[in-house]
Amino acid sequence: MKTMNWINITLAILVGILVILYLIILPIAKHRSIRKSQEDMDKFFNSLNKGDQVVLLSGVVGTIENIGKHYINLKVAENSTIKVDKHGIASKLKNKTNTK
Template identity: 45%
Template sequence: MTTHTTHGTSTLYWVFFAVLIGMTIWMFMQQSRNQKNRQKLQNSLQKGDQVVTVGGLIGTVASIDDKVVVLKIADDVKIKVLKTGIGGKYQDA
């Protein structure tokens, strides 16, 4: 018994390969878009903004420098967070 690849099976492999490449490209584009949006958010932070960290802490921006944001999370309680640790702006539901 001999085995050989038929035209239909070969075409199926090429379609699968093309879909795999397409999905990979789409994932890289999504990741790039998300990174640009996060960078834009971090650059737009201002004193008084309510934010949520990637860890889930909610606070108000007390001060900002190049890499660190000081968040007020309670009366007389402030913490330092890296800008990269800010997940987004927070709005009460």
């Protein structure tokens, strides 16, 4: 009987430790991952300059004409500029291409 009690107590303590680790370690690891992704996005947005060609999430390609805090003006055709949210940018094109 005493052996069963010790096994139950040991098992309960082990399960308790695992639950505590799950509730503490997992959120910390998730928070670090989210913070890293946010830092990468901030670096990308800070690297954008006037004249860079970008692709929007919708597939529109254009050249940056003006950069604001949250929005950019994007020239998509001759005499055609659109205002888009920075978070709508999917990537920056490395090679300058003709957007006509």
